[in-house]
Amino acid sequence: MRRILIAVVLAIVATVMAGCAASPPPVSERVQKYYDENVASKPSAAPTAQPVTFTAVGDSVTEGDSPDFNGGKTGALSWVSHMPAGTKFVGGWAKHGSTTDAMTAGVKAQPAEVLVMMAGTNDVLAGVPFGKSAANLIAIVKTVGAKRVLISAIPPLDSDPAAATAYNTKLQALSAQQGWAFVDSMAGVRKGDTYAPGMTTDGVHPTLPGVNAISAVLAKAVKG
Secondary structure, eight states, X not given: OHHHHXXXXXXXXXXXXXXXXXXXXXXXXXXXXXXXXXXXXXXXXXXXXXXXXXXXXXSHHHHTTOSBGGGTBXXXXXXXXXXXXXXXXXXXXXOTTOOHHHHHHHOOOOOOSEEEEEOOHHHHHHTOOHHHHHHHHHHHHHHHOOSEEEEEOOOOOTTSHHXXXXXXXXXXXXXXXXXXXXXXXXXXXXXXTEEOTXXXXXXXXXXXXXXXXXXXXXXXXHHO
16 A cells, blocks of 8 residues: 555656646746847847058148157048048058158058058159159059058149149049049049138148048048
8 A cells, every 4th residue: 555655646746747847837927028028029239340440641631730640649630530430540651741752662561451542742743753653652552451442632732733633633543443442532622623712721731621521531431
């Protein structure tokens, strides 16, 4: 008789255990509602986009009032300082009065996705033949080694508007030939072939509003 009772108890325990394993305890309506509204229906967070890295090569319009542009310290009158979130400056080379010869000698390889080059104003002022400027630009692109290349128009030259316009026309043709992207970053500071009122300090260099207009165009191009 005792053996029969033990067997019955064991059977009951096994049945209860099996039931527990197969059916979890019921969830209260309050808990279920919270889960449905705050967990199950919540979309997964999108991965954070990495900023587009860029390097810049240029002359005084790129250097602006930077205390040490080549060391990564840019000033308010450098368009680089006004690039928005989503972009990241990783270094470059720019110096007042530099020709493309000086840039070619000074630049180094940079681990950047995009190269932004604004070069040629001083070549125009010095009477450097465009063929020489073009060879220098090609050499700079090869040295830097960026995946994408953006060639910016040079700013207006109020003392010789036709010369700057002619250079930009040739620059655009060279960019198409080389597979670079030509960007008219000066569209917002130019009126006709010269600077618009309030956009330049001396007919060569942009004012702060001009710098902001230039960076706005370049930012879109860098982000691609």
